Amino acid sequence: MLVACGAPTPATAIDHADSAPEPVIEESGPLIVFLGDSLTAGFGLAAKDALPEQVAKIFKDDGIEVRIINAGVSGDTTANGLARFGWSVAATDPDLVVVALGANDYLMGIDPEITKQNLSAIVQKAKESDIDCVLVDLQPRSALDAGSRDAVFAAIYPDLAAKFSLEYYPALMTGVQDKPELLQTDGLHPTAQGVQIIARNLAQFLEPIVESHE
Numbered sequence: 001m002l003v004a005c006g007a008p009t010p011a012t013a014i015d016h017a018d019s020a021p022e023p024v025i026e027e028s029g030p031l032i033v034f035l036g037d038s039l040t041a042g043f044g045l046a047a048k049d050a051l052p053e054q055v056a057k058i059f060k061d062d063g064i065e066v067r068i069i070n071a072g073v074s075g076d077t078t079a080n081g082l083a084r085f086g087w088s089v090a091a092t093d094p095d096l097v098v099v100a101l102g103a104n105d106y107l108m109g110i111d112p113e114i115t116k117q118n119l120s121a122i123v124q125k126a127k128e129s130d131i132d133c134v135l136v137d138l139q140p141r142s143a144l145d146a147g148s149r150d151a152v153f154a155a156i157y158p159d160l161a162a163k164f165s166l167e168y169y170p171a172l173m174t175g176v177q178d179k180p181e182l183l184q185t186d187g188l189h190p191t192a193q194g195v196q197i198i199a200r201n202l203a204q205f206l207e208p209i210v211e212s213h214e
Helices: 051-061 078-083 103-107 112-128 149-164 192-211
Strands: 031-036 067-072 096-100 132-136 167-169
Touching (some): 031 051, 051 067, 051 192, 078 112, 096 112, 103 112, 112 149, 132 192
């Protein structure tokens, strides 16, 4: 995660290749696909503790009917997410896709312009498939000095949100990234408790969007 990066060098991805967890939770309600990397897949956690599953639990506890597919794959870059959009997202015919990709691009030193092009293509594919899109921002932890690569990277998400008039979630790891007790030993991935905090914040943001699809 960008906001949690510390020990890894720019050439090191925070994720490790893995397959996405089994998908659907609930049997009725709008269908949401979470397209992401290990922060979506739930790296280092039980499947039930992954972010999409925790968001689904919160909605269920609040009496909101929703179906959720966890299409997070550990190790994915934006290029990987774009390459599998057809079968990971479009093939499921969802009402909404939550796009949370880019952390590995940042850590692997990928040109921010390439990341922006890939995310733009994902959004365009969603629009072509008549799928509403939420763009989740993955902010670097370091200071965003004007003109720096970090600043250029950080600008990708709000720029795309404005360009495509997207629902925009500004910082996935808010409330967790600076608290070691909520991070796994790698200092990057949230613990189950950390995911619960992230999920509650994200669920509150998504609730009115979900209700608009009921």
